Structures are given as structure tokens and as C-alpha cells.
Amino acid sequence: MEMGNQKQNIIVEVHVKSHSTAKLSEVKMHVLALLNRHSMVFGNYRWTEFDEDFLRKHVESVAIVDLEEMITQPLDLKSCSVSVHIFTLNEDGPSTLSLEDDEELSAANHWLLPAAEFHGIWESLVYESGVKTQLLDYVTTTIYFSDKNVDSNLISWNRVVLLHGPPGTGKTSLCKALAQKLSIRLSSRYSYGQFVEINSHSLFSKWFSESGKLVTKMFQKIQQLIDDKDALVFVLIDEVESLTAARNACQAGTEPSDAIRVVNSVLTQLDQIKRHSNVVILTTSNVTEKIDLAFVDRADIKQYIGPPSEKGIYNIYLSCLEELMKCQLIYPRQQLFTMFELETMGFAKSEVSEHSLNLRNIALKSKGLSGRALRKLPFLAHALFVKSPTVTLERFLEAMDRAVDKQREEKVNLVNVFDIVMYHTALTCQLFWSSC
Amino acid sequence: GGGIKAILPIPSTNPARKICESDEVIRRAQEEGCVNVVFPGTVTQEGCCRFVSEILKCILYQRQQLPMTYDQLVYSQKKQQASLQVNRKHYHCSVDMDWRKCQQTLQELEEVLQQLEVLFSLSRVPRVLLLMGGSIVLPKELYEINMEALVLAGGDQSLRVSSCLRQLFRTLFVADLLSDTRPVRLMPTTVLVLAHRDCGVGWFRPKLQFKVPTRVKNQIIALSSDPSACKEPRADRSDWQDYVWFQAPMTIKGFSN
Amino acid sequence: MTSTLKGITLKGSAELVAEFFSFGINSILYQRGIYPPETFTRVTHYDMSLQLTTDPKLKNYLTNVVSQLKEWLFECTVQKLVLVITCLETNEVLERWQFDIECDKSAKESSAPREKSIKTIQDEIRSVIRQITATVTFLPLLETPCAFDLLVYTDKDLVVPDKWEESGPQIIDQSEEVRLRSFTTSIHKVNSMVAYKRTDSV
Numbered sequence: 001m002e003m004g005n006q007k008q009n010i011i012v013e014v015h016v017k018s019h020s021t022a023k024l025s026e027v028k029m030h031v032l033a034l035l036n037r038h039s040m041v042f043g044n045y046r047w048t049e050f051d052e053d054f055l056r057k058h059v060e061s062v063a064i065v066d067l068e069e070m071i072t073q074p075l076d077l078k079s080c081s082v083s084v085h086i087f088t089l090n091e092d093g094p095s096t097l098s099l100e101d102d103e104e105l106s107a108a109n110h111w112l113l114p115a116a117e118f119h120g121i122w123e124s125l126v127y128e129s130g131v132k133t134q135l136l137d138y139v140t141t142t143i144y145f146s147d148k149n150v151d152s153n154l155i156s157w158n159r160v161v162l163l164h165g166p167p168g169t170g171k172t173s174l175c176k177a178l179a180q181k182l183s184i185r186l187s188s189r190y191s192y193g194q195f196v197e198i199n200s201h202s203l204f205s206k207w208f209s210e211s212g213k214l215v216t217k218m219f220q221k222i223q224q225l226i227d228d229k230d231a232l233v234f235v236l237i238d239e240v241e242s243l244t245a246a247r248n249a250c251q252a253g254t255e256p257s258d259a260i261r262v263v264n265s266v267l268t269q270l271d272q273i274k275r276h277s278n279v280v281i282l283t284t285s286n287v288t289e290k291i292d293l294a295f296v297d298r299a300d301i302k303q304y305i306g307p308p309s310e311k312g313i314y315n316i317y318l319s320c321l322e323e324l325m326k327c328q329l330i331y332p333r334q335q336l337f338t339m340f341e342l343e344t345m346g347f348a349k350s351e352v353s354e355h356s357l358n359l360r361n362i363a364l365k366s367k368g369l370s371g372r373a374l375r376k377l378p379f380l381a382h383a384l385f386v387k388s389p390t391v392t393l394e395r396f397l398e399a400m401d402r403a404v405d406k407q408r409e410e411k412v413n414l415v416n417v418f419d420i421v422m423y424h425t426a427l428t429c430q431l432f433w434s435s436c
Numbered sequence: 437g438g439g440i441k442a443i444l445p446i447p448s449t450n451p452a453r454k455i456c457e458s459d460e461v462i463r464r465a466q467e468e469g470c471v472n473v474v475f476p477g478t479v480t481q482e483g484c485c486r487f488v489s490e491i492l493k494c495i496l497y498q499r500q501q502l503p504m505t506y507d508q509l510v511y512s513q514k515k516q517q518a519s520l521q522v523n524r525k526h527y528h529c530s531v532d533m534d535w536r537k538c539q540q541t542l543q544e545l546e547e548v549l550q551q552l553e554v555l556f557s558l559s560r561v562p563r564v565l566l567l568m569g570g571s572i573v574l575p576k577e578l579y580e581i582n583m584e585a586l587v588l589a590g591g592d593q594s595l596r597v598s599s600c601l602r603q604l605f606r607t608l609f610v611a612d613l614l615s616d617t618r619p620v621r622l623m624p625t626t627v628l629v630l631a632h633r634d635c636g637v638g639w640f641r642p643k644l645q646f647k648v649p650t651r652v653k654n655q656i657i658a659l660s661s662d663p664s665a666c667k668e669p670r671a672d673r674s675d676w677q678d679y680v681w682f683q684a685p686m687t688i689k690g691f692s693n
Numbered sequence: 694m695t696s697t698l699k700g701i702t703l704k705g706s707a708e709l710v711a712e713f714f715s716f717g718i719n720s721i722l723y724q725r726g727i728y729p730p731e732t733f734t735r736v737t738h739y740d741m742s743l744q745l746t747t748d749p750k751l752k753n754y755l756t757n758v759v760s761q762l763k764e765w766l767f768e769c770t771v772q773k774l775v776l777v778i779t780c781l782e783t784n785e786v787l788e789r790w791q792f793d794i795e796c797d798k799s800a801k802e803s804s805a806p807r808e809k810s811i812k813t814i815q816d817e818i819r820s821v822i823r824q825i826t827a828t829v830t831f832l833p834l835l836e837t838p839c840a841f842d843l844l845v846y847t848d849k850d851l852v853v854p855d856k857w858e859e860s861g862p863q864i865i866d867q868s869e870e871v872r873l874r875s876f877t878t879s880i881h882k883v884n885s886m887v888a889y890k891r892t893d894s895v
Contacts, residue, residue: 095571605830
């Protein structure tokens with residue numbers, strides 16, 4: 001991202017403790033002083049311990065974030081343009097947007113951003129380099145555009161995001177993390193973020209026989225949130241293909257049913273709310289081929305989220321091992337290199353790189369496992385092959401290696417199970433067809 | 437007890453002036469969602485805490501989050517506890533469940549009341565919000581106790597708390613702000629308080645970004661001291677500059693029967 | 694079955710209003726501490742918790758009054774029910790609960806049910822009972838032992854049963870009055886009000 005003589009932009013996120021009542025201006029002043037004292041950085045960095053009282057008392061962490069990994073030489077913050085984003089986490093869990101008539105029906109979950117529940121998700125998600133930052137930049141731009149009222153007839157853009165790819169790659173989590181990140185980044189423009197997760201399962205199980213009125217009601221509630229122009233509202237619809245499926249199934253039938261009315265109503269309402277400049281619609285889909293849904297079709301930001309690459313897997317494992325060493329389940333702590341460091345060393349074998357190279361081999365072997373499975377692996381390794389309170393890194397890597405083997409074996413078996421599930425689904429579809 | 441007496445109709449005396457007065461209170465409550473209670477003098481800080489506690493209890497009952505008043509609940513809970521201890525064999529599962537729900541609500545409410553006392557000992561509290569249902573940005577019902585215009589003084593120069601409470605609840609009752617013919621659903625109640633930034637309260641969590649929701653009707657109970665009856669000046673708007681919102685870290689979940 | 698669900702008849706209306714008085718009087722006696730709380734038992738009615746006396750004498754007395762009232766309500770001859778609380782020692786009237794009853798006498802001629810559901814009526818009654826309970830927050834404490842009397846205002850030409858005696862209105866001097874919500878069955882309308890001795894301690 002070199003732009004002539006322009007200074008490099010450095011983003012600093014400041015997580016203020018939830019009990020702090022310090023003024024934002026004061027926090028900022030102290031953070032800037034901290035950055036001034038430690039102005040040479042070698043990439044992303046997070047301070048959690050501080051050399052002065054104010055920060056110790058009020059601040060959880062100060063983090064330089066979202067720098068490209070490939071930094072070849074140290075950066076001097078004094079020659080960069082630094083933007084500081086200060087936030088505290090909302091610790092309340094989600095509240096449900098339920099409809100007046102029936103308390104059983106929970107139409108959607110609703111979080112206030114930045115939410116404690118979403119904290120750390122962004123960092124835990126590992127994709128091909130640039131995927132996350134690009135996505136972030138992309139959505140940020142659309143929000144800037146709409147905030148500045150750029151005419152979308154002249155320059156085409158909208159605020160509908162579609163993340164698609166195989167299951168278990170963290171698409172839903174990425175949506176949450178993205179919303180969290182944006183609410184922090186844009187806190188100077190919007191005083192808070194709202195995250196509404198529409199429960200598509202309840203949309204299609206309980207609501208099916210009901211009229212589209214319920215959908216209208218739910219969107220009225222969402223509209224109320226949007227009416228607050230100080231709030232940035234994210235609306236998430238998971239597995240958006242279920243809308244298409246329902247519609248296609250019904251179009252095949254002769255009469256329009258309740259189902260199609262519900263789906264049409266959802267689509268119309270989404271079209272309505274996306275006109276507002278403070279709304280971002282996030283959708284996910286497990287279907288990799290083209291989704292035949294006019295609404296999603298118009299999504300400007302479509303991102304394929306695939307299973308992690310070897311490098312991605314390595315980074316996931318690395319973060320897991322760091323956590324286990326921090327908790328002293330793996331003891332004593334030993335040095336593990338990042339992929340970038342290994343690459344720079346040309347993967348040369350030495351005493352210091354031995355463990356890292358072992359880990360790389362495990363990562364290579366793990367290709368094809370989903371992100372969800374990868375994060376479970378260290379747990380399985382411990383449960384199945386360690387069985388003692390503390391373990392050396394060397395032994396733990398052996399255990400992981402065995403756990404990967406076991407996992408791959410099971411995956412073969414799982415495919416058979418999947419076949420049965422698929423068969424089952426086909427049956428349900430038929431039933432569904434006949435009821436349309 | 438007494439005897440039954442049937443008597444012949446006699447026209448009752450109807451003081452016209454008083455009816456007009458209460459009509460005005462009702463009109464303001466209905467149109468503006470505001471009830472003003474003007475005390476004829478100064479009150480104490482502890483008094484303010486009592487006002488808030490009693491209003492909270494009253495709202496929970498009147499808005500159908502409690503099946504009976506707080507005092508009755510406490511009484512019946514004690515009675516039940518005693519009988520449970522005497523008669524261990526006979527308690528049924530359903531009774532036990534009800535008892536637990538009641539116990540939980542009471543514990544939550546008592547915790548909030550206690551912490552309010554702590555807060556009031558640390559800071560002046562010009563405003564209190566009770567948010568019911570929904571979320572804190574968009575609750576279903578919103579009540580504000582505004583005490584900005586109360587003039588505080590020591591106990592010896594102040595009005596008796598009990599008579600203030602009587603005046604307050606009489607006005608509230610006449611205004612009929614809280615009654616509802618329709619059944620109200622159970623919903624969690626969240627307490628937010630405006631207090632001094634540096635008061636050092638630990639239990640309540642600061643919500644520096646919080647803004648009073650504007651898209652729901654805010655029912656205001658405004659308490660004030662009659663300025664002509666006080667020597668001390670009222671607080672100024674600028675006095676509240678360093679006051680920030682704090683939120684109770686737990687909600688009060690009501691129960692029915 | 695369906696007709697009682699859909700509408701209200703004179704008989705049904707008299708029963709509902711009499712029932713309201715039964716629960717209302719019990720509530721007042723409990724709330725105001727005229728009888729000790731341990732002589733009451735908790736029941737669920739109108740979807741809310743209510744207290745009923747278990748004192749045999751009082752129970753008997755109230756049953757009699759309420760059944761007599763029901764008759765008068767059915768005949769549309771009752772105009773007012775007043776519950777008076779007096780100081781046992783001085784006989785001074787401290788509190789006066791007045792329920793004005795408006796009867797639509799045309800209901801006596803036509804037996805067709807009125808269009809108001811029992812559920813709606815009970816919802817209205819519930820909010821009045823809730824208000825009765827809420828009055829404890831502002832009514833002055835009754836610090837001395839008290840007794841109560843029930844007064845019923847009826848049409849002039851009514852033949853009154855033997856046990857009933859005539860009485861004065863028992864008005865409180867220097868009183869404050871507060872109106873409660875009213876409710877109507879569409880045949881009987883009840884306006885409630887409480888008057889109490891003004892205290893100068895403010």
C-alpha cells in the first residue's frame with residue numbers, strides 16, 4: 001500500500017477497561033505518549049502491561065493492528081500517520097428481538113457492539129493473507145461512500161456482503177468479527193454498533209405457516225434501530241441459500257404458498273432497509289456455486305472463504321500452542337517461529353527451528369480439515385494422547401501428529417455419515433415439495 | 437368486624453377544586469408522560485435513595501413484573517420458608533420451583549437496592565432510568581426519575597422521608613402513569629444511574645457512550661424542591677457536567693405467581 | 694357456553710361485580726392491616742395473587758353481604774357500597790372507600806347478552822384491584838387498632854332485611870380524596886374512590 005510520499009497509516013486499537021470512567025481525550029493523550037516512548041515497531045504489536053499508572057488503571061490493551069505481515073524493516077511511528085480508536089466492550093449478552101404477540105418466537109438476536117462476546121474473533125480467524133484486511137477496507141469504503149451520500153447511480157456500490165465457501169471455515173464468525181472491527185474503527189462517526197442476527201431457522205420452521213406479517217414486524221424492529229442515525233446497524237442472515245431453496249421449491253409448485261410469501265417478504269424488506277446509509281447487510285452461504293437470488297446477486301462484496309491453506313493452518317496451530325504455553329499446559333515455554341520467519345530462514349534445519357519444522361509438517365498433513373476441526377485438534381491431542389497435566393512441547397507435537405492421523409481416519413468415516421444425511425435431506429425436500 | 441347498615445342516599449360533598457387539580461396531573465401524565473412532584477422544602481441524600489428504591493418496587497408491581505407488592509413478597513417468602521423448614525416432607529416440586537423463582541427475583545432486587553444505597557453514599561444522583569424489556573438502546577418501556585431540581589440538606593432541616601413518599605405516591609397514583617388494563621409480559625428490568633465520573637462506585641458499570649433512548653416514550657417522574665421553601669440554591673446545569681451513566685451489571689427478572 | 698364467552702348477561706354481570714367486591718374488600722382489609730396478615734391465605738384469581746380471609750366469623754359475614762349484594766345488583770337497586778374504617782377507641786372515621794354503582798336498568802327488560810367479553814371485564818377489574826394494593830404507598834399509616842363497617846346505599850323503596858340498620862354517611866372531615874380507575878361490565882359501572890384523613894405532617 002505504498003502511495004508516493006504519503007505517510008503510512010497505522011491503526012491503533014485501545015481497549016479501555018470496563019470499569020474505567022476516564023475521559024476519552026485523556027486516554028488518547030496517554031496512549032500517544034506511550035507510542036512516542038516506544039516508537040519503533042516491527043509489525044502488529046499488543047501492549048497489555050504498561051510502564052505508567054494511568055494506562056495500568058484504565059487500559060486493558062493497546063494494539064497496533066492490521067499491518068501487512070511482510071514488514072521487512074522496522075517502522076518509526078513518528079513518521080507515520082497514527083489513528084487511535086478507543087473502545088470499551090459491552091458485556092451484556094445478546095437480547096432477543098421478539099415479537100409482541102408471542103414471546104416464544106425469537107426473531108433475531110441482537111448485540112450491542114463492540115461486544116465482549118465477539119472480542120478476539122478477528123485475531124483468531126486465519127485466512128489467506130489480505131482477505132480480512134481487504135474485506136475490512138472494502139466495507140469501510142462503502143460506509144464512507146454512503147455517509148458522504150455518493151450517488152450510487154454514478155458510482156456503483158452497495159452495502160451487501162456475501163461470504164461463501166464450504167462449512168466450518170468461520171464465515172459467520174468473520175461476519176461478527178467484521179462488524180465488531182468496523183464498530184471500533186468508525187466509533188468517531190457512529191456512537192455505537194448494533195448487530196442483528198436473523199434466525200433463519202426459526203424463520204423457516206415456526207414461521208412457515210404464519211403470514212408474512214411477522215416478517216414485517218421483525219423488520220419494523222430493525223427499522224427502529226436504523227432510525228437512530230448514530231448507530232451503525234449490521235444485519236446478518238446466515239445460510240442465505242435457504243431463502244433461495246424455499247423460493248425455488250415453491251416456484252416449481254402451482255400455487256404461491258405461505259413459504260414464498262415469507263421469502264418474498266424478507267427480500268422486499270431487506271431491499272427496503274439496505275437503502276439506509278447506516279446499514280450493512282452480511283450474508284453467508286455454504287453453497288459454492290452461484291446463488292440464484294436476485295438480492296444476493298447484487299451483493300457488491302463477495303468473498304470466497306475456503307479451507308485454510310498450509311500457512312493458515314500453521315498460524316492456527318501456532319496460536320493454539322501459544323495459548324497452551326501461556327496457560328502452562330505445555331511447559332517449559334519454547335520458541336516457535338512464525339511462517340514468515342521460517343520462510344526467511346529458507347526452512348533451514350537447526351536446533352532452534354526443529355519444533356517449528358515439525359509443526360509445519362503437521363500443518364501440511366492437516367490440509368483438508370476445516371477451520372473448526374483445526375481449532376479442536378489441540379484439545380483432542382491432549383485428551384487422547386497426553387493425559388497428564390503438563391507436557392513438553394516436543395511430546396505435545398507428537399500427540400498432535402497422532403491426533404491428525406486419527407482425525408483424517410474419522411473424516412473418511414464421516415463422509416459416509418454425510419451421505420446418509422444428504423439422503424435424509426433429499427427426503428425432506430420431497431415432502432416439502434408436495435406441501436407447496 | 438362491624439355490622440351491616442343500609443342507609444338512605446345522601447348527596448356526597450364533592451370538592452370541585454381538588455378534582456380540577458388532579459385532572460391537570462392526569463392530563464400531563466397522559467400527554468407529556470411526565471409527573472411533577474414538588475416537595476415543600478429540602479430533602480436528604482438518603483431520602484433520594486429511598487425515593488428511587490420505593491419507585492422501583494412500585495413500578496415492578498404496577499407493571500406486573502411482581503405478582504404482589506415487594507413487602508408482601510418478603511412476608512410470604514418468610515412465611516413459606518418457615519413452613520418449609522417445619523414440614524420438609526410435604527413440599528412439592530412445583531411449589532419449590534415457584535419458591536425459587538420468587539427467591540431469585542427477591543435476591544436480585546435486594547442486591548440492586550443495596551447497591552443503590554452504596555451509590556448514593558458516594559455520589560449525588562441526578563437521574564435514574566429504569567429500562568424494561570428490549571435492549572438498553574431500544575427498551576419496551578422507559579421510566580426516568582429526575583432529581584436534578586431537588587435541593588439537598590441535612591436531616592434536621594429536611595422534610596420527613598415518609599411524608600415525601602406519601603406525597604410522591606399519591607401524585608403518581610392520581611396521574612395513573614403506571615396502570616395498564618392489558619396484561620404486561622414479563623421482561624427484564626435494567627437500572628441506569630447518572631453519577632459523578634470519579635465517585636469510585638464499583639458495582640455499577642460505566643456506560644460513557646450511553647444516550648437516553650429517544651425512540652421510546654420516556655415516562656418521567658420529576659422530583660423537585662419548591663425553591664421558595666429552600667434557602668439553598670438549586671443545582672445548575674453545569675453542575676452535572678462530570679456526571680456519567682452507570683449501568684447495573686444485572687437485570688431484575690420478574691415472575692408471575 | 695359460547696354465549697357466556699361472547700357476551701355478558703345481567704346475572705353474569707351481577708356475579709362479576711359481587712365477586713369484585715368480595716376480593717376488593719378482602720384486599721382492603723388485608724392491605725390496611727384491619728385483620729392480622731396471618732389470618733389471610735393466598736389465592737390466585739384474575740391471574741394475580743390475592744389474599745382471602747380465613748377468619749371464620751369474618752368469612753361468614755362477608756359471604757352474607759356479598760350474596761345480598763349480588764341480589765341487589767341483579768335487581769339493579771344498589772347505588773353505593775362504602776367501606777368505612779374507624780378508630781376502635783375514638784370511633785373517629787379514618788378512611789372511607791366508596792364504590793359508586795351505576796346500573797343500566799334496561800338490562801332488566803331485555804335478556805340478550807351485552808357485547809363485552811368476561812376477559813376484558815376481568816382485565817379492567819384486575820387493574821382496579823392492583824390500584825387498591827398500590828394505595829398503601831400513600832395512605833397514612835393506621836397506627837391505632839381499627840374496625841370497619843360496610844354501608845350500602847339502595848333505592849329508597851327497597852325492603853331492607855331485618856339485620857340491617859340505618860346509618861349516617863360517616864364522612865371524614867378534613868379529608869383527601871383519590872379516585873381509582875373505574876370498570877364497567879356494560880350493565881354495571883363501578884367508580885371507586887378512597888378518602889382519608891388529611892395529615893399535616895408534610
